[in-house]
Amino acid sequence: MPERRCNVLSPWLRAGALAALLALSACDNGPEQPEGEKQPAPADNGAAQQSEPPATAAPEGKLETREETLRRRADNCSGDDCAKVAVDLKLYEGHPELNQAVRRRMIRQLSGNGEDQGAPPKTLEEAADRFLTTAAGIPGDGARGWELSGESRQLGRWKDLLTVAIDSYEFTGGAHGLPVTRWLNWDLAAHRPVSLGQVINPGQEDAFEAAARRAHERWLEKEVDSDEDFRQAWPFQESSDFRLTRKGLVLHYDVYSIAPYVMGQPTLTLPWKDLEGVIREEYRPDGGQ
Incomplete structure (x- = not known):
């Protein structure tokens, strides 16, 4: 590696x-x-x-x-x-x-x-x-x-x-x-x-991080399952690169951030249901997804 x-x-x-x-x-x-x-x-x-x-x-x-x-x-x-x-x-x-x-x-x-x-x-x-x-x-x-x-x-x-x-x-x-x-x-x-900080409601930073960690855990289960060595070598990190989509807020990671080079540039999707009260209303889907 x-x-x-x-x-x-x-x-x-x-x-x-x-x-x-x-x-x-x-x-x-x-x-x-x-x-x-x-x-x-x-x-x-x-x-x-x-x-x-x-x-x-x-x-x-x-x-x-x-x-x-x-x-x-x-x-x-x-x-x-x-x-x-x-x-x-x-x-x-x-x-x-x-x-x-x-x-x-x-x-x-x-x-x-x-x-x-x-x-x-x-x-x-x-x-x-x-x-x-x-x-x-x-x-x-x-x-x-x-x-x-x-x-x-x-x-x-x-x-x-x-x-x-x-x-x-x-x-x-x-x-x-x-x-x-x-x-x-x-x-x-x-x-x-x-910036990412401007779309998060004040005081909801910890809730956002918790949602990001859950998304990271889902990504690990899909990509490496129970490989404990991988989990230890590539722990969760925060990212300020984001975009908003129909599915939720997507975080982007460069190579060598949460995975080795061979796995490219991972993304984590935080679904809207995990971001209730976390993301400012003006940035949420109008339908309240």
């Missing part, structure tokens, strides 16, 4: 202050609504907030999008295995604050989530150039196969809450690269990110 590397995940109590942050298709980004409901308004988690624009009516139906791409590769290198960078962003027409939040989060992930020394890059191009400069400093062909990539994609929309997945992947040798995903929830009416 590869060396375990724990993903640093923020507790629910700090998620409201955290500017945290995409596989449903990008073909339909209209609101996801529980049976027969109209549209109320939630939001997301994921960028440093500036002045908060006034709330407006959220757009109905499909949002207009455009693609933004970035391609870089090592200089003086030939062949398919040269160090390279590829970024593909889905951006939203008429939503500059959301696009800024997506770019900011992508830059952070491409630069190692702030783990690199020195001032963080300000643009995607700068993040790409830093990666290629590092690769160029590896002697011989040591940087052959190096890869840095990123993609933003729409996961879904719950009422006025749009969820965007921001994926990155870095390979610098070894058995495999490191994928990282953050989920950005964005309030289309208030033009701001919404």
Whole structure:
């Protein structure tokens, strides 16, 4: 089993202050609504907030999008295995604050989530150039196969809450690269990110954690049954990456968080029936599921 590397995940109590942050298709980004409901308004988690624009009516139906791409590769290198960078962003027409939040989060992930020394890059191009400069400093062909990539994609929309997945992947040798995903929830009416802490009723953090632990136990029973060694090696952790769906609140985990690399990026679903009184009413299904 590869060396375990724990993903640093923020507790629910700090998620409201955290500017945290995409596989449903990008073909339909209209609101996801529980049976027969109209549209109320939630939001997301994921960028440093500036002045908060006034709330407006959220757009109905499909949002207009455009693609933004970035391609870089090592200089003086030939062949398919040269160090390279590829970024593909889905951006939203008429939503500059959301696009800024997506770019900011992508830059952070491409630069190692702030783990690199020195001032963080300000643009995607700068993040790409830093990666290629590092690769160029590896002697011989040591940087052959190096890869840095990123993609933003729409996961879904719950009422006025749009969820965007921001994926990155870095390979610098070894058995495999490191994928990282953050989920950005964005309030289309208030033009701001919404964190996990903002959807939990005050004082209900312990109840939320209990619901998450029950979901984790169900996941363990399905995936590893009674494997006690696995349970000891990969205990429950909190996550601030979430989305709202018809089935309930879904938590996302990166590799090496609650499972080894080979099991990918797990998700836990907390059904609405387990979240009575826990999630703020404006974010719950209108039908009271």
